[in-house]
Amino acid sequence: MPKRQIVRIDEEKCTGCGLCVTPCAEGAIQIVDGKARVVREELCDGAGFCIGVCPVGALSIEEREAPAFSKEAVQEHLKNKEKTYLTQTCFLCGNTEDRIPLLPCRHRGESLWVCTRCLPPLIHG
Ligand code: SF4
Structure with a gap:
């Protein structure tokens, strides 16, 4: 088996909040028995979009x-997967991601989503 980059989940720290499920476009992460799990390793591309949203x-x-x-x-997995996608909102203006692009960010110790309109004032004040 080849060596490659892949997500690691620390089950001791995981609270099962589920925030990491939606950012994974491949649907590789699901909550199983109250903990986040990579359901099949070949689904994880190691891009790491999930990392920034984990509060712990x-x-x-x-x-x-x-x-x-x-x-x-x-492709096969997403075809068969139950639709569990939760629309994210900008923590500043409340806009939803179907109206404006959102980016994950860290703000005052929290992992949040911010829209592209609110990001510049957040950075520059
Ligand atoms: S965001 Fe972190 S704490 Fe929440 S389910 Fe995912 S790994 Fe667990």
């Missing part, structure tokens, strides 16, 4: 032996 720092990217990422497996 339970997610990281590590390099280890894992099945290769498979676009075909992702």
Whole structure:
């Protein structure tokens, strides 16, 4: 099996809040028995979009032996997956991601979503 980058979930830290499920476009992370789990390793591309949203720092990217990422497996998985997607909102203006692009950010110790309109004033004051 090849070595590659893949998400690591610290189950001791994970509270099962579910915030990391939506940012994973491949649907690789699900909450199982109250903890976040990578349901099939070939679904995780190791991009790490989930990492910034975890409020307790339970997610990281590590390099280890894992099945290769498979676009075909992702397409099949998403076709059969129950629709559990939760629309995210900007923590400042409340705009939803179907109206304006949102980015994950850290603000005052919290992992939040901010829209592209609110981000510049957040950075520059
Ligand atoms: S965001 Fe962090 S604490 Fe919440 S379910 Fe995912 S890994 Fe667990």
